[in-house]
Amino acid sequence: MKKFEDLRKMAFGDRDKMSSERYFVGLTSFTAGVFSLVLCLFHIASSLNRISIFLAFGTAVVLFVLYVAVRFYGYLLVPKTILTVGGLLILDFTWYTKFLSNGPVLMFILIFAALILLLWNGRALLFLLVFYFINLCVLFYIDYNAGASLLEYPSEEQRSVDIFVSFTIYAFLLLALLYLFKQDFLKQKQKAIHSDALKSAFLANMNHEIRTPMNGILGFSDLLKNPRLTAKTQKEYLRIIESSGLRMLNVINDIMLISKIEAGSLAASMKPTDINLLLQNLYTFYKPEVTAKGMRLVCSNLEETGALSILTDEEKLHIVFTNLIKNAIKYTTEGTIEFGYHVKGTYIEFYVKDTGIGIVKERQKAIFERFIKANIEDVQARQGAGLGLSITKAYVELLNGQIWVESEFGSGSVFSFTLPFANKTVISIN
Known part of the structure; x- marks a missing residue:
C-alpha cells in the first residue's frame, strides 16, 4: 500500500x-x-x-x-x-x-x-x-x-x-x-472537523492566555493603591504590570497576524537586506536574556566582514528569526543556542539550533499547524498562544522559502529555513 x-x-x-x-x-x-x-x-x-x-x-x-x-x-x-x-x-x-x-x-x-x-x-x-x-x-x-x-x-x-x-x-x-x-x-x-476541534481548543487556551495577564494587571494595580508600599515594592508591582501588558499585547498581535494569514491578505515588501547586519542586531538584543538564564548564545556568522545583501522582506525575516530564537530560549534551560546561515548554490539556508527539550518525532510536522498549541492537554505546552511557528511558516512561504525541523526528544532541535536569491538577489561581499 x-x-x-x-x-x-x-x-x-x-x-x-x-x-x-x-x-x-x-x-x-x-x-x-x-x-x-x-x-x-x-x-x-x-x-x-x-x-x-x-x-x-x-x-x-x-x-x-x-x-x-x-x-x-x-x-x-x-x-x-x-x-x-x-x-x-x-x-x-x-x-x-x-x-x-x-x-x-x-x-x-x-x-x-x-x-x-x-x-x-x-x-x-x-x-x-x-x-x-x-x-x-x-x-x-x-x-x-x-x-x-x-x-x-x-x-x-x-x-x-x-x-x-x-x-x-x-x-x-x-x-x-x-x-x-x-x-x-x-x-x-x-x-x-480537525480545524473546528483545534479552534475550539484554541479559544479555551485564549481564555487562559488573556485572563492570566489581565488578572496580573488588575490585581497589582489594586495593590498599588496601598499608600504604605515601599518604593522598591511599587517598582516591582509596576514591572509585573508592564510584563503582563506586554504578554497580552503579544497574544493580540499573534491573533491579528493569524487572521491576516487566514484571509490571505499578507504581502511581502521586497528590498535589499543586509543579512549579516540583521543577525548581529539579533545577537546583541538576545545575548543578555540568554546569558541571564546561564546559557550561551552563538551567532556562527558574527565574524563575517562586509555585507551579504539579498532581496527579501526585512521585517518578516526579522520576525521569523525572532520567533525561532524566542522559542529556543523558552524551551532551553542549559547549554547553547546557535543561529546563522549557509550559502548553498541558489539559496541561503538559515538555522536556529538549541540544546533544549527537543520534540518527539510524531509532533514535528504538527507544530507548524495553526492552533496546534491550543491542545490544552499537551504536557509540553508553556506560556504562549502557540501561534508563533504557524506564523513563522506562513512568513517563510510568503518569501518563497521552506521551513522544517530536525529534533530528537531530550537532545535539542534545529529549525532550518531557506530563502531563494537566484536572479532576484544582489549579493555583495566587500
Missing part, C-alpha cells in the same frame, strides 16, 4: 501540498489520456475509419501535454481551460462521428457539468455554463437533422462492439472522476 502511495505521489504530486484544483486537473488529464490511448488502439485493432483513430490519438496527445504542464511546470489556468472547453468539443466530435444519440458519449457530456462546477468560479463559471447549454442545443439540432453518424461501420456487430468498448471506457473514467470528487470531499470534511 505504501509503494502504491509513493507511486501516486510521484505521478500526480502530494495532494496535501497541492491545490485541489491542480491535483484534479493533473489526475483527470492523465486518466483521460490513458483511456483515449486505449480507445485508439482498439480502433486500430478493429480496422475502423481513420477519423476515429486520429480523433482518439489526438485526444490522448493533448491530454498528456496538459498533464505534463500541470504536474511538472505548475501551469493551471490554460490547462484547465483546454480541459474544460477542448474536452467538451472533443466529446462532441466523438459523438457526431460515431454514435449520435445512440452512444454513451452524451452521458459523459452531461457529467461535464460537474467538471465545470468544480474547476470554475464567478463570471468564468457563468460564461462556461451558458456555453455548455448552447452546446447541448447544438447537439440536439445536429441529432434532429442528421440521419446517421459520419463513421461508416463495416457491420452492425462491429458497431455494437465499438459502442460497448467505448461505453466501458467512459464508465471507468466516470468512476475515476466520481471517486476523486468523493476523496476530495472527504478530505475537506476531515480538515473542517
Whole structure:
C-alpha cells in the first residue's frame, strides 16, 4: 500500500501540498489520456475509419501535454481551460462521428457539468455554463437533422462492439472522476472537523492566555493603591504590570497576524537586506536574556566582514528569526543556542539550533499547524498562544522559502529555513 502511495505521489504530486484544483486537473488529464490511448488502439485493432483513430490519438496527445504542464511546470489556468472547453468539443466530435444519440458519449457530456462546477468560479463559471447549454442545443439540432453518424461501420456487430468498448471506457473514467470528487470531499470534511476541534481548543487556551495577564494587571494595580508600599515594592508591582501588558499585547498581535494569514491578505515588501547586519542586531538584543538564564548564545556568522545583501522582506525575516530564537530560549534551560546561515548554490539556508527539550518525532510536522498549541492537554505546552511557528511558516512561504525541523526528544532541535536569491538577489561581499 505504501509503494502504491509513493507511486501516486510521484505521478500526480502530494495532494496535501497541492491545490485541489491542480491535483484534479493533473489526475483527470492523465486518466483521460490513458483511456483515449486505449480507445485508439482498439480502433486500430478493429480496422475502423481513420477519423476515429486520429480523433482518439489526438485526444490522448493533448491530454498528456496538459498533464505534463500541470504536474511538472505548475501551469493551471490554460490547462484547465483546454480541459474544460477542448474536452467538451472533443466529446462532441466523438459523438457526431460515431454514435449520435445512440452512444454513451452524451452521458459523459452531461457529467461535464460537474467538471465545470468544480474547476470554475464567478463570471468564468457563468460564461462556461451558458456555453455548455448552447452546446447541448447544438447537439440536439445536429441529432434532429442528421440521419446517421459520419463513421461508416463495416457491420452492425462491429458497431455494437465499438459502442460497448467505448461505453466501458467512459464508465471507468466516470468512476475515476466520481471517486476523486468523493476523496476530495472527504478530505475537506476531515480538515473542517480537525480545524473546528483545534479552534475550539484554541479559544479555551485564549481564555487562559488573556485572563492570566489581565488578572496580573488588575490585581497589582489594586495593590498599588496601598499608600504604605515601599518604593522598591511599587517598582516591582509596576514591572509585573508592564510584563503582563506586554504578554497580552503579544497574544493580540499573534491573533491579528493569524487572521491576516487566514484571509490571505499578507504581502511581502521586497528590498535589499543586509543579512549579516540583521543577525548581529539579533545577537546583541538576545545575548543578555540568554546569558541571564546561564546559557550561551552563538551567532556562527558574527565574524563575517562586509555585507551579504539579498532581496527579501526585512521585517518578516526579522520576525521569523525572532520567533525561532524566542522559542529556543523558552524551551532551553542549559547549554547553547546557535543561529546563522549557509550559502548553498541558489539559496541561503538559515538555522536556529538549541540544546533544549527537543520534540518527539510524531509532533514535528504538527507544530507548524495553526492552533496546534491550543491542545490544552499537551504536557509540553508553556506560556504562549502557540501561534508563533504557524506564523513563522506562513512568513517563510510568503518569501518563497521552506521551513522544517530536525529534533530528537531530550537532545535539542534545529529549525532550518531557506530563502531563494537566484536572479532576484544582489549579493555583495566587500
